[in-house]
Amino acid sequence: MDISVGFDLAIDVLPENELTTFNSRLKRLDLLTEVTAPIFTGLVFSLFTNKSEFWGFSIIAILNLLTFMPEYFLLKATQSSSSYKEKISIPSAPSNFLAVFIESVQKLKNKPYALVIISYAFLWLSVLSPHGVLLTSYLKDGARIPEITIGLFRGCGALFGLIPTFLFSTIKKKHGLITTSKYFVLFQFICVLASVFSFYYLNNIYVFLALILFSRIGLYGFSIGETELRQILIPKEARGEVNGIASSTTSMATLTLFLVASLLGNTANFGIMVIFSVLAVFSALALFLMFESTQNLKK
Numbered sequence: 001m002d003i004s005v006g007f008d009l010a011i012d013v014l015p016e017n018e019l020t021t022f023n024s025r026l027k028r029l030d031l032l033t034e035v036t037a038p039i040f041t042g043l044v045f046s047l048f049t050n051k052s053e054f055w056g057f058s059i060i061a062i063l064n065l066l067t068f069m070p071e072y073f074l075l076k077a078t079q080s081s082s083s084y085k086e087k088i089s090i091p092s093a094p095s096n097f098l099a100v101f102i103e104s105v106q107k108l109k110n111k112p113y114a115l116v117i118i119s120y121a122f123l124w125l126s127v128l129s130p131h132g133v134l135l136t137s138y139l140k141d142g143a144r145i146p147e148i149t150i151g152l153f154r155g156c157g158a159l160f161g162l163i164p165t166f167l168f169s170t171i172k173k174k175h176g177l178i179t180t181s182k183y184f185v186l187f188q189f190i191c192v193l194a195s196v197f198s199f200y201y202l203n204n205i206y207v208f209l210a211l212i213l214f215s216r217i218g219l220y221g222f223s224i225g226e227t228e229l230r231q232i233l234i235p236k237e238a239r240g241e242v243n244g245i246a247s248s249t250t251s252m253a254t255l256t257l258f259l260v261a262s263l264l265g266n267t268a269n270f271g272i273m274v275i276f277s278v279l280a281v282f283s284a285l286a287l288f289l290m291f292e293s294t295q296n297l298k299k
Contacts, residue, residue: 001071007243009075011231020169020177023227027220028165034131034158107245113233115291117246119185120226122287123219124253125280127261127273128192128212130157134261134273135212142267143205153209160213164221172225177232178292181225188218189278189285196278199271222288 005026014022041060048056108114127134130153139145139153164184172180195211198204234242264272 003240003243003247005074007227007230007234007246008239011239012236016232019228019231020172020224023224023231024165024168027224028162031158031161031165031220035155038155105245105249107242111242112291112294113230113242115287115294116226116229116233117242117249119284119287119291120223120246121249121253122280122284123185123188123222124250125257126192126277127257127270128195128215128277128281130154130209130212130216134257134270138267138270139205139209142270145205153213156213157216160216161220163217164224167217168221168224177225177228178295181222181229182288182292184218184221184225185281185285185288186218188215188222189281191215191218192278192281196274199274 010019010022044059045053045056048054048059108117126132127138129135136150136154139150140147168180168184171183175183191211191214195208195215198207198211202208230243230246260276261273264270
């Protein structure tokens with residue numbers, strides 16, 4: 001659904017000048033549900049704790065099943081639209097996951113949108129995320145922060161992510177899509193870099209966490225810009241496949257991050273992951289600057 005609605009169907013049924021508003025609102029809904037769903041779930045479970053946890057679990061399970069209905073009707077309505085034409089392609093039979101992934105990435109070679117996709121994938125190599133399992137583990141086991149504080153930190157991560165959904169469109173009108181996206185990823189890098197200095201040189205974990213929260217403004221702002229760039233730049237006939245490849249690259253980045261963390265093992269080595277993260281965000285910024293320069297040359 002993420003690939004189909006956000007990156008494929010939207011560009012078919014919406015005018016190009018409405019994409020920024022659509023992407024911002026879609027991201028806003030995503031973040032709002034990210035904040036409210038755990039609160040609602042916790043409330044339901046707390047109401048049934050002394051009676052029967054089975055009922056609390058059943059209610060959540062039923063609600064999860066019911067949320068598929070709006071998705072189904074959305075796709076059905078989109079398919080019946082006169083502006084939508086179903087695109088069908090038959091992929092070649094895969095030999096193994098790694099071979100298919102390498103073959104897919106090779107298809108990005110020399111494509112104008114390749115740097116955008118790879119740049120965004122590098123951001124998934126960072127552990128400096130309020131919603132990341134690795135940072136949460138460090139805060140609980142290494143920094144010994146109370147669980148209520150960790151919960152508030154994770155919730156604030158989504159709330160800070162809401163900020164660029166209101167700002168992006170306004171900034172884009174002044175500076176354009178590419179420049180606005182650059183500003184946001186640059187802001188993320190500055191915040192992440194500052195968080196590294198606070199981690200090593202300040203004896204205050206809350207400054208470190210605050211800077212990570214501010215970095216979410218840059219991340220989610222860049223995510224909105226990256227989404228629109230892919231919507232515009234990827235040819236209609238290749239959208240499904242290319243966006244599937246882009247999703248695979250972010251998943252591979254996450255897998256790589258967990259692999260590195262597994263090799264390091266102890267939470268005492270978390271500082272190495274912090275350095276690794278800032279290098280990943282810097283790589284994302286550098287790649288996007290390369291993309292910007294190629295677009296300027298074309299002009």
